Structure formats: structure tokens, C-alpha cells
Amino acid sequence: MTDKREMILTQMLTILQAVPGLAGVYRDVGPLNPTGDQGVANLPAAILLDGDERPRVSTLGTSFGAVPSASVMTLDPEVWIVLMPRINMLNDGVGEELSDFRVKVLKAVLNNESLVAMLGANGEIEYRGCTTDMKQGRTIEGQICLFFGLTYALNYAQL
Helix, strand or coil: CCCHHHHHHHHHHHHHHCCCCCCEEEECCCCCCCCECCECCCCCEEEEEEEEEEECCCCCCCCCCCCCCEEEEEEEEEEEEECCCCCCCCCCCHHHHHHHHHHHHHHHHHCCHHHHHHHCCCCEEEEEEEEECCCCCCCCCCEEEEEEEEEEEEEHHHC
16 A cells, blocks of 8 residues: 555645646755756746654553554645746746745645545645745745645554
């Protein structure tokens, strides 16, 4: 059987591949360099980073030494949107484009019936906000990171 965590992340990648306007969708890659050794990256792009996984509620002290049969887990993936750098320092339209992709990604993730079904009855999709590089002391190139918390039951017998 496939690991539920992996199934959820694969579904997130599928969701991102359907977001209009993205030229590339990647998983667990470092920063995209549009002028790197491998040529121009497909930008604008989404990068899905797996993030952390942890129990939603601690089960310490409740199982009296026995291994519980399941735990409610929270997976914290990050979705980065990386725009094509502008040709001048004015960054015309960067803020608006980042906001547009934010809305598209949120609508796609929060309304995906397959993802909701995969998370199950105890599941939850939580949007935890975003951060951009549009701030003093940051790169100011056109990137936004959306933070999610995906809660699901991990059945140890199905591993």
C-alpha cells in the first residue's frame, strides 16, 4: 500500500499542475535560477516542498506503552510561486501577479474534492498564510510561499 503522506503530496502536485498560468511545477527542488546552467527554467513556476509531519495531538501517556493503531497527523507542505524576473527594477505587475497566483492556488487546493476525500473524516485543509520576497532585506524578485496544514489519520497497520 502507498503511504498516505506520499499520496497526499502526489495529489498536491497534481493540483498545482492544473493551476492556470504556471509554466512549470516541481517538487522538492531548490531555488529556480532562470539563467542557470540548464537554461531558462519554466517560469512562472510552482515548487511543492514536502515540509514537516507531526502528530496533531500527542498520544503520550494514553496508550500505556502499547503502540496506537492510528494517529491524527498534520503535514505542513509549502507551495512556492516563482515569477519570471522582470527586466528592470520597477517590477511592474509583480505584486498583482503574486496575488493572482495566490488566489488560484488557494482555490485549487481548498476546493479539491480528491484531496478532501483522501484526508478523510478527521481530515482538514488549513491555509496558514503566506510570505513573499517583497519586503526590505529580501530578494524582491517575485516569489510567494503559501503555507498549508493538512490533517489526516495515519493508520499504522496500512504502512
